[in-house]
Each structure stands twice: as C-alpha cells, then as structure tokens.
Amino acid sequence: MKFWPKIQLKPSRLMFVVLSLFIMFSWVGCGSNLFEGMADENSKEARQEQVLQLFDDGNYSEALTLLQTIVTEYPGDPLFVQYLSNAFAGLAGLDTFNLLEVIDAVDDAGEEGSIDMVGLVLGDALGRLTLAQVNAKLDFIDSAVSEMDSITVLNDDQTIQMGLLSVTHMSLTLAKLIMAERAVDTITLTDAGIGALYAPGENVDLDGIDPADVDLDAALVSISADIVNMSGAVVALKDNGSDQNDxxxxxxxxxDAIDQNGNGAVTQSELEQYIESLN
Known part of the structure; x- marks a missing residue:
C-alpha cells in the first residue's frame, strides 16, 4: 500500500483519505483493551466491544438496532451517539474499516477527481449511482450528521468524523442537484462523469430545478454547513499532529473554488461556477 500522506491529491479527495485514515486508527485504538473489566456483558465496555465487533464485521444494520437500545441505557453518552452516527454512515456505504482497499484501487486506476473518492466508495466500480441510491444514502448520511450535531461539544475525533461525513454529504447533495438539473436518473459521481453531462464550455443553470425534486436554497445552506464542518476537521487534524503539511x-x-467571496455561504452562482470547473 502506498503511503497516502505523501500523495498530492485534490482537496476533497485529500480530505476524504486523511479523515478516513484518522477515524480508522482511532477505532482500532478504542478497541485495544476493551476486554478488561467485561465480566458484565451489559457493562459499558462490553457494549462498546459488541458495537465495534459489528462494525468490524460490516454489520451496520444490526449495529444500528443494538445502538438504538444502548443509547437508552446510556442517554446522551457522546461515544455511543458517535457510534450511532457511524452505523447510519455504514448503512450508506461509508465503511471506514474497508476504505483503504478502495483508496488503493482508486489510486491504481489513476483517478484524482475531487469527488471521485465518494463516488467510487458509495457507487459501483465506476462510481455510478441511481437517483434512488443517492436519495437513500443521503438520508442515512443526514441521520449520521444529525446524531453528531446532537453532541454538545465534539472532541477532535468526533470533529474529524463530522468532516468525513460532510465531505460525503456535500458530494451526494451535489449529485442530487446535478441529476435534477440534467433530468437524469443515474450519475457517475466523478469529475469526469459530471463533466460528461455538460457540453464543453456549457454554462450551468440551476434555476430550472423543480423545487419538488430539490430545494435549492436548503441545499446551498447544507453545502455551506458541510464546508464549515470540513474546515473544523482540518483544524482538528493539525491539532492532532497530522503530517499533512499541505x-x-x-x-x-x-x-476558494466553491465559496469565491469567502463569506462562508455558498451562493447559487458560486455553486454553478464550481460545477462548471469540473467540466
């Protein structure tokens, strides 16, 4: 496996890779000594180990069911709320434990698009997703983000997890907007796939989107919030001594590419220009 921190990646892809690596190693560390003090199978440590084992097995549906019980036993416990968020993300296909294999495959294929990682992780081998899949995965990621939002103060690990969720959330939101604007039922969620939906030099106009399909104003607010969360994750990574100097x-x-005026609120015009830059 290549040493990912040394690879020069486009911004969103770099975020996705680094955040995934950090969370994966955090989970591995959390489970290292959990068998100590587990005489009571319903103890907090035992419950944590049960959840991590289900995550390791990729059984997110059962993990979600278990966690929905656990959070009633330990109401407001930020660790189990974080795990609940992980379960929703896993149901969307965001499987942190297996991301390294996907990342290696993407690099071997020479894909370097800024949203390619999300498409190739959540879609098929080419990054293709149907509208039904985009909607279902976005619902799960929405739930994952909502759970993290319920934690009063996020620690660095949770802030970084929120950043990874936000990279994914933004990419799926972008996919849904483009599919509505292009009136297509399938999208290849990569730079090349999005670019292929537009003629060279064609202007993107999101005005034609039917509000019944996508609430454009709400999507812009959501994307703006995603960027704030991603920014927080970058700070947390630096605070944790990440060697990603760049x-x-x-x-x-x-x-700068998606929020040209730098005011923290992505406008329709800015998003249209960003989509055009993918062509």
Missing amino acids: ISDQFQEFQ
Whole structure:
C-alpha cells in the first residue's frame, strides 16, 4: 500500500483519505483493551466491544438496532451517539474499516477527481449511482450528521468524523442537484462523469430545478454547513499532529473554488461556477 500522506491529491479527495485514515486508527485504538473489566456483558465496555465487533464485521444494520437500545441505557453518552452516527454512515456505504482497499484501487486506476473518492466508495466500480441510491444514502448520511450535531461539544475525533461525513454529504447533495438539473436518473459521481453531462464550455443553470425534486436554497445552506464542518476537521487534524503539511492549503484552494467571496455561504452562482470547473 502506498503511503497516502505523501500523495498530492485534490482537496476533497485529500480530505476524504486523511479523515478516513484518522477515524480508522482511532477505532482500532478504542478497541485495544476493551476486554478488561467485561465480566458484565451489559457493562459499558462490553457494549462498546459488541458495537465495534459489528462494525468490524460490516454489520451496520444490526449495529444500528443494538445502538438504538444502548443509547437508552446510556442517554446522551457522546461515544455511543458517535457510534450511532457511524452505523447510519455504514448503512450508506461509508465503511471506514474497508476504505483503504478502495483508496488503493482508486489510486491504481489513476483517478484524482475531487469527488471521485465518494463516488467510487458509495457507487459501483465506476462510481455510478441511481437517483434512488443517492436519495437513500443521503438520508442515512443526514441521520449520521444529525446524531453528531446532537453532541454538545465534539472532541477532535468526533470533529474529524463530522468532516468525513460532510465531505460525503456535500458530494451526494451535489449529485442530487446535478441529476435534477440534467433530468437524469443515474450519475457517475466523478469529475469526469459530471463533466460528461455538460457540453464543453456549457454554462450551468440551476434555476430550472423543480423545487419538488430539490430545494435549492436548503441545499446551498447544507453545502455551506458541510464546508464549515470540513474546515473544523482540518483544524482538528493539525491539532492532532497530522503530517499533512499541505492539507490546510489544499482545503483553502477547494474552499476558494466553491465559496469565491469567502463569506462562508455558498451562493447559487458560486455553486454553478464550481460545477462548471469540473467540466
């Protein structure tokens, strides 16, 4: 496996890779000594181990069911709320434990698009997703983000997880907008796939989107919030001694591309220009 921190990636892809690696190693560390003090199978430590084992097995549906019981036993416990968020993300296909294999395959294929990672992780081998899949996965990611939002103060690990969720959320929201604007039922969620939906030099006009399909104003607010969460994750990564010396610069490059006036609120015009830049 290549040493990912040294690879020069486009901003969103770099975020996705680094955040995934951080969360994966955090989970591995959490489970290292959990068998100590587990005489009571309903103890907090035992419950944590049960959840992590289900995550490791990729059984997110059963993990979700278990966690919905656990959060009533330990109401407001930020760790189990975080795990509940993980379960929803897993049901969307965001499987942190297996991401390294996907990342290696993407790199071997030479894909370097800024949203390629999300498409190739959540879609088929080419990054294709149907509208039904985009909607279902976006619902799960919405739930995952909502659970994280319910934690009063996020620690660095949780802030980084929120960043990964937000990269995914933004990409799926973008996919849904483009599918509505292009009136297509399937999208290849990669730079090349999105670019192929537009003629060279064609202007993107989101005015034609039917509000019954997508609430454009709500989508813009959502994307703006995603970028804020991603920014927080970049800070948390630096605070945790990440050796990604250029991650701040690359994220700033991405932020400048999608929020040109830098006011923290992505406008329709800015988003249209960002989509055009993918062509």
